[in-house]
Amino acid sequence: MSTLVFSLLIAFSLYLAIRSRRGHGQQSMHDFFVASRQFGVALVFFLTAGEIYSIGTMVGFPGGIYAKGPTYGVWFLGYILLAYPIGYFIGPRIWESGKLHNAITQADLFKGHFQSRTLELIVAGSSILFLIPWGELQFTGLAAALKGLGWHVQPVWLIVVCAALAFTYIAISGVRASAWIAVLKDILMLLAIVVTGVAAAWMAGGAHEVFQAASHHVSNAMTAPQLRFSMSTMLFQSLGFYMMPFAAQGFFTARGPNTIRRTQIAMPLYMLMYPFLVVASYYAISANLKLASPNDAFFAAAVHLLPDWLLGLVAAGAALSGLLVLAGICLAIGPIVTRNLLPNLPESRQKRTAKFVIVAYLLVSIATTLLTPNLMLSLINTTYYGVTQFLPGMLILLARRRVRPGAVAAGIVCGQGLAIACYALHIGFGGINLGLVCLGVNVLVVCVGHILMRPFGRRYAMPDPVHHHS
Amino acid sequence: MLRFLIGIGLPFLGVIGALPWVAAQQDRYVLGVPFIYAWIFGWFLLTSACLFICWHCFDRHRYANEH
Numbered sequence: 001m002s003t004l005v006f007s008l009l010i011a012f013s014l015y016l017a018i019r020s021r022r023g024h025g026q027q028s029m030h031d032f033f034v035a036s037r038q039f040g041v042a043l044v045f046f047l048t049a050g051e052i053y054s055i056g057t058m059v060g061f062p063g064g065i066y067a068k069g070p071t072y073g074v075w076f077l078g079y080i081l082l083a084y085p086i087g088y089f090i091g092p093r094i095w096e097s098g099k100l101h102n103a104i105t106q107a108d109l110f111k112g113h114f115q116s117r118t119l120e121l122i123v124a125g126s127s128i129l130f131l132i133p134w135g136e137l138q139f140t141g142l143a144a145a146l147k148g149l150g151w152h153v154q155p156v157w158l159i160v161v162c163a164a165l166a167f168t169y170i171a172i173s174g175v176r177a178s179a180w181i182a183v184l185k186d187i188l189m190l191l192a193i194v195v196t197g198v199a200a201a202w203m204a205g206g207a208h209e210v211f212q213a214a215s216h217h218v219s220n221a222m223t224a225p226q227l228r229f230s231m232s233t234m235l236f237q238s239l240g241f242y243m244m245p246f247a248a249q250g251f252f253t254a255r256g257p258n259t260i261r262r263t264q265i266a267m268p269l270y271m272l273m274y275p276f277l278v279v280a281s282y283y284a285i286s287a288n289l290k291l292a293s294p295n296d297a298f299f300a301a302a303v304h305l306l307p308d309w310l311l312g313l314v315a316a317g318a319a320l321s322g323l324l325v326l327a328g329i330c331l332a333i334g335p336i337v338t339r340n341l342l343p344n345l346p347e348s349r350q351k352r353t354a355k356f357v358i359v360a361y362l363l364v365s366i367a368t369t370l371l372t373p374n375l376m377l378s379l380i381n382t383t384y385y386g387v388t389q390f391l392p393g394m395l396i397l398l399a400r401r402r403v404r405p406g407a408v409a410a411g412i413v414c415g416q417g418l419a420i421a422c423y424a425l426h427i428g429f430g431g432i433n434l435g436l437v438c439l440g441v442n443v444l445v446v447c448v449g450h451i452l453m454r455p456f457g458r459r460y461a462m463p464d465p466v467h468h469h470s
Numbered sequence: 471m472l473r474f475l476i477g478i479g480l481p482f483l484g485v486i487g488a489l490p491w492v493a494a495q496q497d498r499y500v501l502g503v504p505f506i507y508a509w510i511f512g513w514f515l516l517t518s519a520c521l522f523i524c525w526h527c528f529d530r531h532r533y534a535n536e537h
Contacts, residue, residue, distance in 0.1 A: 070506045074493075077510050078485045081517055085478045088521050092533075208502025220504045222493040231486050256537025258529075265525055268518040275503070275511050 002149075005312025006319075010165070013184055013320060017169045017177035024176065029350050032174035033104050033335050034252040043179045044254045044263045049270050050182025051246055052080065053189065055141030055322035056380060061274075062281035063295035069218030071226045073278065078234035081268055083241030088264035092257030093398040094248050105332065106248040106390070107340040113397035116405030122412055123390060124340035127245040128361070130386030130416075131329050134244075135365035136372075137379040138322040138329075139163075143369075144295045145318040149311060150303060159369060162319070163362040166326040171355060175253060178327050185324050188317035190273055196298065196314065197276025199305040200283035207279050213286030225431030232433040233381075240388030240435070246332040330358040385423060385435040389415035392439075392446050407449030415442030477524040481517045485510065 021027075030036050039047065064072035097103070101112025107124040110116075142162050143155040169177045204210045222230065241247065254260050281297040283289075289300045302314050334354030338345050345353060393408040419438040421427070429437050492509045500508035 070504065074489070074506060074510060078489075081510070081513060082481055082485055084517060085481050085521060088477060088524065089474070092536075206502060208499070211499070211502060211504055211507075215504065219496075220506060221496045227490055227493055231489055234486050235482075258533055258536045261525055261529060261533075265518060265521040268514045268521075271514045272511075274514075275507070278507060 001308045002310075002312035002315065003151075005309050006315045009184075009188065009313065009316035010319070013181050014168065014172075016180040016184060017172040020176040020180040021173035024173065027174060027176075027351075029335070029347055030104065031176075032351055033331055033354075034098075034249060035175050035179070037099070037252060038255060039179065039253040039259070040255055041259050041262045041266075043183075044250070044259055045266055046182040046186055047175070047179040047253060048247075048250050048263060048267065049186055050178065050321075050324045051250060051328040053186075053270070053321060054325040055138050055145060055318060057277070058189070058193070058298055058318050058321060059141040059144050059295045060137075060380065062277060062284075062298035063293070065218070065278060066281050066284060066291075066297035067218075067294040069214075070220055071222050071230060074222075075230040075233045075237075077271070077274060078230070079237035079241065081271060082234060082238035084264050084267045086238060087242050087247075087267070088261055090242060090394075090398060091251050091260040091264060094242070094251045094394075095254055095257050095260055097398055098248070098252045103252065104249065104335045105339060106243075106245045106394075107336055109248065109397055110393060110408075111340065113400070114393075114405035114408065116409070119393075119405045119409040119412075120340055122409050123393070124336045126386055126389075126412065126416055127336055128333055130383050131245065131333060132361075132365055132368060133379045133382045135326060135329050135361070136369045137383075138326050139365060139369040140379070141295075142319060142322040144293070145299060145322070146315060147292075147296075149299050149315050149318075151315075156370065159366050162323060162326070163366055166323045166330060167355075167358060167362060169323070169327050170330055170358070175249075175331055178324060178331065179253070181320065181327075182324055185317065185320035186270075188313060189321050192302070192314040192317040193273045193280065193298075194276045195310065196280040196302045196305060197278075200280045200301055203305060204283060204286055210279050210282045210286050214282035217285045228431035229433065232431075232436045236388060236433045236436040236439065237384045239391055239439070240384045243387050243390045243394060244383075245336065245387070246328045249332055250328075326362070330361060333361050334358050381433075381435070382423065385419035385438065386416050388435055388439055389419070389442050392443050396446075403446065404450050404453045406453055407446045410449045411442040411446035414445045415439060473524045473528040476520050480520050481513065484516065485513050 024031060061073070061076050064076065097109050101108055103109050103112060107120050107127065110123045111120040139159050139162065143158050146153070146158055169181060200210060201207045251260055277298065280301045283301045284291060284297040287304065289304055291297060291300050302311060306314065334357050335350070337357040338350040338354045389412050392411055396403045396408065415438045418441055419435055422434040422438065427434065492506050495505040498505040
């Protein structure tokens with residue numbers, strides 16, 4: 001029964017993808033990837049929410065608080081929440097800058113403002129590199145979710161089917177399909193979480209009982225290094241949140257700056273699903289459920305509490321949340337390759353080449369998922385270490401300041417290189433998020449580089465040969 | 471300036487700045503929810519409210535001719 005409900009909902013999502021194309025005939029590059037800047041508040045809201053609340057919300061977060069208590073939960077909730085005020089202020093600027101430079105990708109913004117091919121290549125290349133762990137996270141989460149729900153299929157097959165589905169969605173109509181499916185996904189995910197949370201509180205005789213039982217198991221206290229980690233990670237990742245390559249693209253789909261502002265006001269309210277998720281995950285502790293892994297916490301509670309057909313709905317919500325993020329990553333990577341890495345491609349061939357690139361990305365992610373099983377927590381962190389290093393450059397270009405592109409490029413390379421080195425060599429900073437330290441180094445390099453590289457050359461005035469289409 | 475203070479300053483102070491104090495309230499519960507969770511859940515609403523104030527009092531007029 002649950003399989004039937006699940007299949008029907010996935011079939012419905014495919015129907016939505018096809019339906020989303022109606023009335024848009026032959027899609028141009030801009031329509032395919034950023035919907036010709038036509039989306040209103042509702043669609044931007046669902047698309048953004050759809051790409052933010054990934055499978056990590058239903059697998060990684062419950063697993064984290066189940067195993068480690070509020071220490072984990074607080075930074076996860078905090079960084080997402082604090083990203084919205086930042087998005088409220090920089091999102092409209094990103095949109096305006098995108099319009100000015102006729103951008104589809106984040107690297108287009110760097111190209112348009114700094115007029116530097118090297119900087120464009122660095123941003124484009126490292127965007128792709130650091131999106132691989134993010135894709136891995138989705139695949140790992142998808143496999144964990146469907147296993148947690150008691151479906152014993154080989155992970156390889158599961159992952160391949162998921163990749164094929166994600167590709168099908170965007171092959172049909174690009175970001176328009178993503179936005180429409182996001183509406184379905186957000187409704188299903190909310191329903192799944194709220195229903196499970198309410199059922200958990202009901203069965204345990206109130207939320208109080210659930211927390212009481214859980215507090216014997218995980219401590220509500222935080223040690224000093226944990227506190228430093230939580231505070232610095234919230235700061236660092238909230239700054240990096242909208243530096244994700246697909247986030248800039250999400251802003252570009254909006255009709256205008258005020259659409260983005262209104263979306264950001266509503267975004268924190270979507271997080272009101274988390275209390276239900278916390279109750280559901282802690283229920284696994286209070287009811288003494290046997291878990292194969294902490295990541296199963298939410299699904300174990302769902303399996304324990306819900307009737308069979310509702311589990312199909314939970315599974316579909318989880319699967320779509322992973323698939324949609326994958327689709328979002330693919331929509332970001334396709335144009336990065338066809339516009340920024342291979343700049344001489346005629347526009348007529350960009351879309352087709354992008355689809356080949358997307359398939360290649362999915363295959364690489366599948367391979368890395370199968371070869372290097374990682375903790376979901378560290379996957380999230382790895383992506384942020386790299387992506388957040390775009391922040392100084394983005395702020396400079398949003399403020400339209402003239403800073404030497406070489407200095408910005410050096411900052412990004414130093415920040416990312418140092419972050420990878422610290423991560424690989426396990427260099428710690430007394431609990432402080434190593435990405436934040438590297439971001440500090442990045443800013444320092446940009447400042448010093450800018451001063452040292454004087455006197456100014458004539459590079460700023462160089463016309464951009466690729467930038468002639470309107 | 472005031473709009474940045476309300477829109478960014480308040481949420482960051484409340485969520486990050488106050489965390490050491492919030493984390494020290496280990497045995498306090500609000501309606502059965504540990505204080506640390508209750509605090510951050512509360513900020514879901516408050517952050518949205520801060521941004522709404524920014525919009526309603528400043529940006530709605532400031533960017534009135536944008537979409």
